[in-house]
Amino acid sequence: MSVWEKIEELEKQIDKFKSLSVEEHIEVDEVIVILKEKINDLHKNLTSWDRTRMARHIDRPKFLDYVPKLFNYFQEIGGDRKFKNDNAIICGLASLDKRKVVVIGQEKGKDTSDKIYRNFGMSHPEGYWKTIRVMKLAEKFGLPLLLFVDTPGAYPGIGAEERGQLVAIAENLYELSGIRIPIIVTILGEGGSGGALALGVGDRLLMMENAIYSVISPEGCAAILWRDASKAEQAANALKISAFDLKEFGIIHEIIQEPGGGAHKDFNAAADKLKKSIKNSLNKLVKVPIDELLDQRYNMLRKFGVFKEK
Amino acid sequence: MTAWLKKSILKKKEPDNQWIKCPDCAEILYKNLLIDNINVCTRCGHHFRLSPDGWLGYLVNRGTFKEINENIQSVDPLDFSDAKERYVDKLNRSMKKTGMKSAIITGVGKIGKQKACLGIMNFAFLGGSMGSVLGEKVARLFEHAIELSLPVILISASGGARMHEGIYSLLQMAKTSAAIRKHSEAGQLYISIMTDPTTGGVSASFSALGDIMIGEPGALIGFAGPRVIEQTIKQKLPPKFQTAEFLYDHGMLDMIVNRKELKSILIELLTFFG
Numbered sequence: 001m002s003v004w005e006k007i008e009e010l011e012k013q014i015d016k017f018k019s020l021s022v023e024e025h026i027e028v029d030e031v032i033v034i035l036k037e038k039i040n041d042l043h044k045n046l047t048s049w050d051r052t053r054m055a056r057h058i059d060r061p062k063f064l065d066y067v068p069k070l071f072n073y074f075q076e077i078g079g080d081r082k083f084k085n086d087n088a089i090i091c092g093l094a095s096l097d098k099r100k101v102v103v104i105g106q107e108k109g110k111d112t113s114d115k116i117y118r119n120f121g122m123s124h125p126e127g128y129w130k131t132i133r134v135m136k137l138a139e140k141f142g143l144p145l146l147l148f149v150d151t152p153g154a155y156p157g158i159g160a161e162e163r164g165q166l167v168a169i170a171e172n173l174y175e176l177s178g179i180r181i182p183i184i185v186t187i188l189g190e191g192g193s194g195g196a197l198a199l200g201v202g203d204r205l206l207m208m209e210n211a212i213y214s215v216i217s218p219e220g221c222a223a224i225l226w227r228d229a230s231k232a233e234q235a236a237n238a239l240k241i242s243a244f245d246l247k248e249f250g251i252i253h254e255i256i257q258e259p260g261g262g263a264h265k266d267f268n269a270a271a272d273k274l275k276k277s278i279k280n281s282l283n284k285l286v287k288v289p290i291d292e293l294l295d296q297r298y299n300m301l302r303k304f305g306v307f308k309e310k
Numbered sequence: 311m312t313a314w315l316k317k318s319i320l321k322k323k324e325p326d327n328q329w330i331k332c333p334d335c336a337e338i339l340y341k342n343l344l345i346d347n348i349n350v351c352t353r354c355g356h357h358f359r360l361s362p363d364g365w366l367g368y369l370v371n372r373g374t375f376k377e378i379n380e381n382i383q384s385v386d387p388l389d390f391s392d393a394k395e396r397y398v399d400k401l402n403r404s405m406k407k408t409g410m411k412s413a414i415i416t417g418v419g420k421i422g423k424q425k426a427c428l429g430i431m432n433f434a435f436l437g438g439s440m441g442s443v444l445g446e447k448v449a450r451l452f453e454h455a456i457e458l459s460l461p462v463i464l465i466s467a468s469g470g471a472r473m474h475e476g477i478y479s480l481l482q483m484a485k486t487s488a489a490i491r492k493h494s495e496a497g498q499l500y501i502s503i504m505t506d507p508t509t510g511g512v513s514a515s516f517s518a519l520g521d522i523m524i525g526e527p528g529a530l531i532g533f534a535g536p537r538v539i540e541q542t543i544k545q546k547l548p549p550k551f552q553t554a555e556f557l558y559d560h561g562m563l564d565m566i567v568n569r570k571e572l573k574s575i576l577i578e579l580l581t582f583f584g
């Protein structure tokens with residue numbers, strides 16, 4: 001049984017006791033306190049692998065679920081003006097309460113046919129060309145940029161290589177590092193490798209509590225370093241990919257707390273918290289003169305890394 | 311085993327090590343002659359990998375190269391161990407084997423009459439994988455070039471990310487790209503040379519951001535590894551897929567240059583933009 005199943009089991013027991021107390025007038029407060037403590041303990045001890053499973057949970061809210069919760073206006077805009085529209089990345093013009101913003105998000109899809117339509121959130125180069133076009137549009141009109149990351153990675157395929165996946169990702173990094181508008185990045189679920197980083201450069205990095213962010217998928221790492229893809233759990237924990245790990249490393253600025261059992265358990269609460277954090281960050285960022293903001297962004301990027309120098 | 315016996319065994323083995331078989335034309339090549347030919351097969355032109363020393367000896371005027379940031383070394387930020395060994399042990403082994411402290415050597419030297427900042431990667435050091443040190447040395451190289459108003463020439467050879475450094479490894483892609491942007495905004499030239507192999511995080515960051523991008527003949531260049539692609543799409547890959555020639559045909563490279571002509575091309579480019 002996974003930790004998440006154990007937590008679910010305990011939550012069911014709490015519900016049972018609660019209904020017992022109503023129906024049979026039995027005193028259950030003490031039992032519920034104990035059960036809640038157990039849940040808290042389980043939460044505290046969640047490993048990177050547990051978070052990975054939650055980040056990929058079938059019921060986990062996706063980018064398009066967040067859109068109506070975060071924005072009172074949203075108009076999708078599509079196309080890279082070169083080859084085709086990539087459905088794994090969605091761009092749009094939006095209002096965050098009264099503030100106009102430009103939004104770019106990775107979408108994995110809901111049911112099977114939608115997942116196929118979204119290519120499971122794995123972009124081709126045209127997706128990354130689209131994001132460059134749209135971020136330049138945002139820059140032209142001085143609109144803040146909100147990026148939302150949720151992808152297993154950039155798509156590894158023949159067409160993707162033919163059309164220059166490597167150049168497309170590199171150019172995104174290049175553009176984001178110097179684009180003259182405030183950028184907020186939120187990692188919603190899976191932050192998989194270079195395909196995630198291509199939308200992962202900004203002035204503030206937020207991460208949902210059960211999201212992960214990794215240089216390689218745990219399975220990929222296990223296949224290479226353990227020569228056994230089933231060692232993914234070990235690899236995930238060794239790679240230290242949870243929001244708490246990344247906060248400790250000083251890489252992300254803020255963890256957005258999720259309801260017990262994950263964001264899907266009380267999606268409204270999770271989305272509310274995220275909206276509040278984005279608005280807070282944005283209110284601060286728009287006050288910083290743009291040249292100062294770019295200096296701060298550069299210094300932040302330059303500090304990524306640990307090494308020694310004698 | 312006595313020292314004498316050890317020596318005689320080593321001696322016996324030596325002659326075999328003097329020869330190498332060309333993977334393209336199967337010719338048995340004498341190593342010293344191959345080195346004289348900057349590791350290009352004398353029969354078919356196959357490009358073997360070249361060490362940083364080999365590159366410096368070939369490209370840079372004798373006695374003009376000054377290395378910078380040579381004392382930056384990797385640490386083990388995640389306390390990482392895989393199935394076989396600890397990351398620190400792996401690092402120590404690679405340092406001993408290659409005599410280098412990282413997978414790249416950076417510095418300033420003269421090519422012909424032109425001064426340039428140079429970065430040369432070493433595939434022999436943990437597959438040229440990108441960790442914090444590689445990213446830092448590349449970023450500092452571009453910053454140094456901005457200070458000195460110099461072009462940068464960077465020769466890549468990398469299998470991708472240094473997984474052992476986790477997220478720090480991934481973020482080097484963003485760090486190096488940001489430094490390149492500064493260098494570009496300062497109006498300086500960047501020539502990227504991709505050798506066999508240039509894949510993964512290196513290919514999708516600083517290697518792919520040259521004003522001029524050059525591939526070596528036959529070099530494997532791509533973002534995703536061929537095996538990963540094959541497993542994903544469950545089909546055989548077309549011949550020549552992800553070679554320098556394939557990238558050139560698809561518009562990703564400016565030119566494919568035979569190593570023996572590279573020096574004169576670089577001098578021409580440096581002169582043209584200089």
Ligand SMILES: [Zn+2]
Nearest residue numbers: 332335351354
């Ligand atoms: Zn040959």
